[in-house]
Amino acid sequence: DNLYQALGGSPGIARVVDQLIVEIQQDARISPQFKETNMKRLAELLKEQLCVVSDGPCQYSGDDMLTVHAQLGIKSAAFNALVEDLQAAMHKNQIPFPTQNRLLARLAVMKKDIVVSAP
Numbered sequence: 451d452n453l454y455q456a457l458g459g460s461p462g463i464a465r466v467v468d469q470l471i472v473e474i475q476q477d478a479r480i481s482p483q484f485k486e487t488n489m490k491r492l493a494e495l496l497k498e499q500l501c502v503v504s505d506g507p508c509q510y511s512g513d514d515m516l517t518v519h520a521q522l523g524i525k526s527a528a529f530n531a532l533v534e535d536l537q538a539a540m541h542k543n544q545i546p547f548p549t550q551n552r553l554l555a556r557l558a559v560m561k562k563d564i565v566v567s568a569p
């Protein structure tokens with residue numbers, strides 16, 4: 451069974467991403483970083499990306515993670531905060547822990563492209 455199906459397919463991923471946007475906006479640790487961001491566009495791109503990452507039948511139309519985040523100065527703590535927000539969003543949508551962890555493992559490999567390299 452593939453991860454896309456385990457997440458509930460397109461509607462399941464859409465619910466998780468919509469809740470993730472809410473969690474981010476309520477998270478004072480990282481919400482300031484999204485002040486200038488078009489959250490509607492971000493939500494659409496995240497839905498595409500999580501579909502692709504979970505082996506769903508989608509195409510991702512955004513830019514690569516390195517290009518997008520390079521100038522944002524994102525620290526490791528901010529990355530971890532967003533991961534917690536995603537866990538909360540999945541939990542609120544009754545995604546089982548093993549399925550949550552499969553998705554998080556696939557996102558963890560992106561961390562090196564998203565956070566600034568700290569000495």
Ligand code: HEM
Nearest residue numbers: 480483484487495496499512513518524528529532557564
């Ligand atoms: C696994 C973690 C992450 C994933 C999968 C991810 C994914 C994405 C995607 C798909 C986009 C849209 C790309 C585009 O505009 O073409 C984006 C944009 C953005 N991300 Fe991330 N991101 C992650 C972590 C973070 C973190 C930790 C922060 C800051 C706390 C962050 C801040 C932003 C901002 C501010 C934008 C919008 C940039 C703009 O307005 O042009 N991201 N991200």
